[in-house]
């Protein structure tokens with residue numbers, strides 16, 4: 691299949707582009723600057739310089755493509771995550787960018803759109819399992835995700851096959867915050883946002899990438915992309931401690947993170963998310979069933995093992 695990928699140079703894109711190429715697809719990808727273009731070319735993709743907000747340029751770039759995969763985002767760094775103003779560009783990319791991508795894809799006759807989203811838009815459900823019918827929540831930093839999902843639904847209404855992938859918390863080499871969790875683990879700090887007995891649903895970037903490949907042949911719809919065994923934040927911190935071989939002597943920031951309300955709610959809410967729908971329509975399965983083995987694998991990958 692001939693594809694166009696946006697966000698192909700990001701954390702998930704760095705895994706998804708090589709996976710799409712390895713699956714035999716002809717991949718064009720948005721490149722911002724020469725360094726990024728060289729990286730994409732090295733992965734076997736054709737780099738294209740075009741703005742995410744330029745409908746005419748995008749429509750020309752999408753010409754001849756059967757699918758567009760929109761993975762563009764601009765999440766703030768961990769240091770500025772709680773500053774609302776730091777989210778402006780990410781919200782613009784997910785709102786105006788996703789709308790421009792859909793308009794251009796429709797104009798170019800693209801048949802399929804794959805749009806990234808996150809499971810953090812579900813409401814806190816305690817220890818109950820969450821499938822795709824569960825209620826979603828609107829809080830300031832999730833507005834961009836809702837807009838991007840609406841763009842994908844608009845594509846489905848017009849062209850038939852919009853697929854939204856709601857990813858769990860990324861981890862693996864390239865997912866900056868998870869590399870920070872590992873670094874803190876080595877210093878005997880267990881990173882726990884909120885109550886330690888609440889649930890966290892994660893996905894290794896290798897498995898997020900294989901889900902993007904699988905999304906090219908599933909029915910239109912919205913799917914959760916998480917591993918098989920969401921764990922509590924306590925178990926998550928223990929999994930990192932085990933992977934780095936250093937017991938956690940302290941947990942941080944703990945329940946103090948709850949004081950920041952909706953600014954940290956994406957990191958503190960309890961989300962025990964089910965991946966059954968995507969598994970059943972695609973045959974996809976995560977290679978890392980849970981963070982218990984996934985963080986061991988990640989630490990091995992970081993050490994070049």
Ligand SMILES: NC(=O)c1ccc[n+]([C@@H]2O[C@H](COP(=O)([O-])OP(=O)(O)OC[C@H]3O[C@@H](n4cnc5c(N)ncnc54)[C@H](OP(=O)(O)O)[C@@H]3O)[C@@H](O)[C@H]2O)c1
Pocket residue numbers: 696697698699700701702703720721722726741742761762763764765766783808810858859860864865866867868
């Ligand atoms: N809930 C979570 O999972 C969570 C929480 C906290 C932090 N994070 C962090 O967020 C990152 C998530 O991975 P990601 O792949 O979604 O994001 P990412 O690594 O930040 O990549 C974003 C992608 O979008 C592209 N992009 C950014 N601005 C653009 C624009 N104006 N026009 C076109 N493209 C643009 C980037 O291109 P360029 O390469 O050219 O910049 C890049 O390809 C991870 O690093 C993770 O550590 C995630």
